[in-house]
Amino acid sequence: MGVSEPLLTADGVTKLYPGGRVGCRDVSFNLYPGEVLGIVGESGSGKSTLLNCLSAKMEPTAGSISFNTRTSGLTDIFQLSEPERRLLMRTDWGIVHQNPRDGLRMGVSAGGNVGERLMAIGARHYGNIRQEALDWLTRVEIAEDRIDDRPRDFSGGMQQRLQIARILVSNPRLVFMDEPTGGLDVSVQARLLDLLRGLVRSLGLAAVVVTHDLAVVRLLADRLMVMKDGEVVESGLTDQVLDDPHHPYTQLLVSAVLQV
Amino acid sequence: MTHAPILQVEDLAKTFTLHTQGGVQLPVFDNVSFTVSPGECVVLSGPSGSGKSTLLRSLFANYLPDAGHIKVRHAGGWVDMVTAEPREILAVRRETMGYVSQFLRVIPRVPTLEIVAEPLLAQGVTRDEAEARARALLARLALPERLWSVPPATFSGGEQQRVNIARSFIRAFPILLLDEPTASLDQANRETVVALIIEAREAGTAIVAICHDAPVRDAIATSLFDVTEFAAAA
Amino acid sequence: MSKTQKDATAGSAAAAYNFAYLDEQTKRMIRRVLLKAVAIPGYQVPFGGREMPLPYGWGTGGIQVTASILGQNDTLKVIDQGADDTTNAVNIRRFFAVTANVRTTEETAEADIIQTRHRIPEEPLREDQILVYQVPNPEPLRKLEPRVVESRKMHAYAEYGLMQVKLYEDISRFGDISVTYDYPVLTNGRYVMAPSPIPKFDNPKMHDMPALQLFGAGREKRIYAIPPYTSVKSLDFDDYPFRPQEWEDVCGLCGADDSFLDEVILDDKGGHMFVCSDSDYCGKRRAAGHVGPMADDAAEAGYGSE
Ligand SMILES: Nc1ncnc2c1ncn2[C@@H]1O[C@H](COP(=O)(O)OP(=O)(O)OP(=O)(O)O)[C@@H](O)[C@H]1O
Ligand SMILES: [Mg+2]
Numbered sequence: 098m099g100v101s102e103p104l105l106t107a108d109g110v111t112k113l114y115p116g117g118r119v120g121c122r123d124v125s126f127n128l129y130p131g132e133v134l135g136i137v138g139e140s141g142s143g144k145s146t147l148l149n150c151l152s153a154k155m156e157p158t159a160g161s162i163s164f165n166t167r168t169s170g171l172t173d174i175f176q177l178s179e180p181e182r183r184l185l186m187r188t189d190w191g192i193v194h195q196n197p198r199d200g201l202r203m204g205v206s207a208g209g210n211v212g213e214r215l216m217a218i219g220a221r222h223y224g225n226i227r228q229e230a231l232d233w234l235t236r237v238e239i240a241e242d243r244i245d246d247r248p249r250d251f252s253g254g255m256q257q258r259l260q261i262a263r264i265l266v267s268n269p270r271l272v273f274m275d276e277p278t279g280g281l282d283v284s285v286q287a288r289l290l291d292l293l294r295g296l297v298r299s300l301g302l303a304a305v306v307v308t309h310d311l312a313v314v315r316l317l318a319d320r321l322m323v324m325k326d327g328e329v330v331e332s333g334l335t336d337q338v339l340d341d342p343h344h345p346y347t348q349l350l351v352s353a354v355l356q357v
Numbered sequence: 358m359t360h361a362p363i364l365q366v367e368d369l370a371k372t373f374t375l376h377t378q379g380g381v382q383l384p385v386f387d388n389v390s391f392t393v394s395p396g397e398c399v400v401l402s403g404p405s406g407s408g409k410s411t412l413l414r415s416l417f418a419n420y421l422p423d424a425g426h427i428k429v430r431h432a433g434g435w436v437d438m439v440t441a442e443p444r445e446i447l448a449v450r451r452e453t454m455g456y457v458s459q460f461l462r463v464i465p466r467v468p469t470l471e472i473v474a475e476p477l478l479a480q481g482v483t484r485d486e487a488e489a490r491a492r493a494l495l496a497r498l499a500l501p502e503r504l505w506s507v508p509p510a511t512f513s514g515g516e517q518q519r520v521n522i523a524r525s526f527i528r529a530f531p532i533l534l535l536d537e538p539t540a541s542l543d544q545a546n547r548e549t550v551v552a553l554i555i556e557a558r559e560a561g562t563a564i565v566a567i568c569h570d571a572p573v574r575d576a577i578a579t580s581l582f583d584v585t586e587f588a589a590a591a
Numbered sequence: 592m593s594k595t596q597k598d599a600t601a602g603s604a605a606a607a608y609n610f611a612y613l614d615e616q617t618k619r620m621i622r623r624v625l626l627k628a629v630a631i632p633g634y635q636v637p638f639g640g641r642e643m644p645l646p647y648g649w650g651t652g653g654i655q656v657t658a659s660i661l662g663q664n665d666t667l668k669v670i671d672q673g674a675d676d677t678t679n680a681v682n683i684r685r686f687f688a689v690t691a692n693v694r695t696t697e698e699t700a701e702a703d704i705i706q707t708r709h710r711i712p713e714e715p716l717r718e719d720q721i722l723v724y725q726v727p728n729p730e731p732l733r734k735l736e737p738r739v740v741e742s743r744k745m746h747a748y749a750e751y752g753l754m755q756v757k758l759y760e761d762i763s764r765f766g767d768i769s770v771t772y773d774y775p776v777l778t779n780g781r782y783v784m785a786p787s788p789i790p791k792f793d794n795p796k797m798h799d800m801p802a803l804q805l806f807g808a809g810r811e812k813r814i815y816a817i818p819p820y821t822s823v824k825s826l827d828f829d830d831y832p833f834r835p836q837e838w839e840d841v842c843g844l845c846g847a848d849d850s851f852l853d854e855v856i857l858d859d860k861g862g863h864m865f866v867c868s869d870s871d872y873c874g875k876r877r878a879a880g881h882v883g884p885m886a887d888d889a890a891e892a893g894y895g896s897e
């Protein structure tokens with residue numbers, strides 16, 4: 098067991114905000130290739146702070162985060178030069194933002210949005226780029242004839258699916274998702290979840306999914322971390338944490354959901 | 358049986374602590390030890406509330422025991438389901454240990470045929486073959502063909518139960534955990550499921566089952582394990 | 592007649608100004624910036640631009656560059672859209688004639704320094720010449736990435752996928768790359784650069800040009816440069832390669848089929864013709880005896896006669 102190396106490791110990750118407010122404190126874990134980690138907790142518990150640190154958007158105050166790069170193995174992401182880190186962010190990594198506005202270019206066509214990462218790594222054949230964009234639109238269930246439309250004319254669910262296509266086209270190994278189904282109607286959420294689940298499994302993607310929706314992690318995540326006041330209070334196999342919660346806070350979280 | 362055990366339970370203990378209820382303690386069992394070998398079917402017995410489901414769920418790592426070990430022979434070694442990493446547990450569930458719960462908990466919105474075929478697809482069986490085998494099994498379990506393309510969310514209890522069983526028996530797991538596999542089934546279907554269980558057992562699957570129905574229990578069990586004997590002191 | 596001349600009135604007026612208007616300290620500062628720009632082809636170097644006695648948009652960036660490199664014995668040519676006789680070109684030429692008392696010319700070959708708005712002369716430039724462009728918008732990424740810090744990083748790390756997205760969008764919407772002016776280029780294989788609003792027809796001339804090319808943006812306070820014999824590649828796709836403008840017609844006056852043509856309306860009955868935008872080039876050809884198909888009609892309409 099455990100022959101493969103972790104893809105991402107967090108070691109004592111702590112983020113203090115000015116004034117000493119705790120964003121997150123002493124978070125450690127290993128994420129393995131193909132593994133989906135869910136992070137749950139109420140709003141303000143530090144989920145997004147942690148995600149921002151993990152995805153290199155924010156440097157932690159203490160602790161380290163390493164990613165298993167294709168060229169040099171496990172590497173501290175904040176020891177990488179900025180261009181190396183930015184390259185990682187648009188090739189091996191992808192971020193699905195809660196607000197599609199943060200993850201899409203609203204004034205650029207769907208095809209251009211999907212093609213951008215290809216062009217960023219040097220694709221210079223229009224026909225090939227377009228074909229690949231079409232393939233990905235199909236895979237995320239966006240009709241081919243919408244390829245030249247701008248995402249601002251898309252529904253919320255379509256925008257989220259376009260974000261996903263835009264990321265997956267570069268064949269990433271790790272995807273960060275911040276409330277991927279937030280702000281969507283229940284039926285649209287369900288369809289998006291099905292799609293995500295299928296893609297994550299079929300592509301063998303590793304993912305870190307932040308959400309306050311336990312149904313989302315139940316469906317997507319292999320394992321779970323429960324956060325409260327910036328700290329991880331419980332973690333483990335997803336169904337174990339949800340069905341046999343040990344920490345008082347987790348029990349409250351799970352029972353609160355059951356009662357709704 | 359001459360086979361070496363494939364499942365070894367050692368000194369297992371489980372107490373629930375209900376923090377939302379003022380920290381009340383619910384001791385369930387203590388010092389549970391037993392082994393199961395390929396071809397054996399151990400049926401857990403004891404009255405309602407004695408902890409049979411808790412034990413079975415612990416074996417599957419759905420519940421986390423407080424003490425003891427659950428050693429499973431997997432991929433040429435032993436995995437302790439009490440201490441293993443999530444990804445190791447998931448690997449055991451994928452390859453070694455199947456679980457049929459009283460209730461169907463599968464992915465919503467996925468059609469029945471797909472749900473049943475999925476374990477085969479995950480093993481790399483071609484879609485054509487996987488679907489053919491799924492159809493054959495669903496037919497054997499007498500699930501009406503018109504339901505195959507529908508997600509089981511709206512099915513009756515008995516229909517859901519059969520989907521659940523089909524999904525677990527479509528491939529041969531070395532270890533199968535069954536929680537009331539025939540509970541909501543009619544006589545004919547119950548006999549089909551009993552036949553499936555016996556076939557699996559005779560093919561070398563190690564089975565741990567909960568089963569209140571005496572005729573079914575007698576048909577499948579190679580031994581009984583009384584959970585009440587291990588009731589933990591409150 | 593030679594068009595090279597010295598403004599007879601300039602000598603006395605010049606005394607009231609620093610040579611070429613700018614004080615020596617400012618000129619030295621700009622020359623230092625120019626050296627840096629030449630050292631990093633296509634990279635936009637910020638500079639402390641001075642207020643000029645002309646509104647932005649009149650070429651204050653180009654004027655400051657020209658003022659900083661102009662020597663007393665240099666001959667200056669100024670063109671606007673290829674022509675020496677437009678208001679903008681005439682004003683700038685007069686400005687330097689007055690403030691620096693230098694020789695000015697309309698002949699490309701005669702000039703040491705050519706300040707230009709919107710064109711590159713048709714006649715190939717030489718190693719001993721300098722071309723100074725007036726630049727309104729130096730940042731090729733600006734319309735695509737409004738965040739200045741982010742666009743600087745994109746240049747710093749050569750992240751130019753977004754520039755390509757713009758061209759992709761053009762093809763998907765119009766069937767081809769529709770940019771005709773200020774067509775972005777990759778300079779020395781490194782920096783994406785705005786060539787100023789010259790027609791894409793002129794882009795190939797920038798590549799491997801023997802003359803030094805300097806770019807001044809007054810409002811944005813940026814200077815950049817292309818040293819002699821530097822690679823300048825117009826961005827494109829493998830299956831949609833860059834193509835300069837082409838005309839079915841030739842110049843109505845001189846018959847040239849290799850120059851950038853402007854359409855000219857001859858009368859109010861829809862009569863029109865195409866003529867070289869580079870007036871010096873056209874005049875030279877006609878003086879050498881080349882006659883275009885519309886030369887007579889044009890003369891009748893009172894156009895193009897010297
Ligand atoms: N997730 C849980 N959290 C808290 N207490 C639990 C949980 N699951 C079971 N229990 C408690 O543990 C004890 C054993 O329950 P369990 O379901 O294992 O019994 P069982 O033997 O399977 O009963 P039945 O025959 O009725 O199915 C009961 O007191 C039950 O209320
Ligand atoms: Mg039970």
Ligand SMILES: [Zn+2]
Nearest residue numbers: 842845867873
């Ligand atoms: Zn001409």
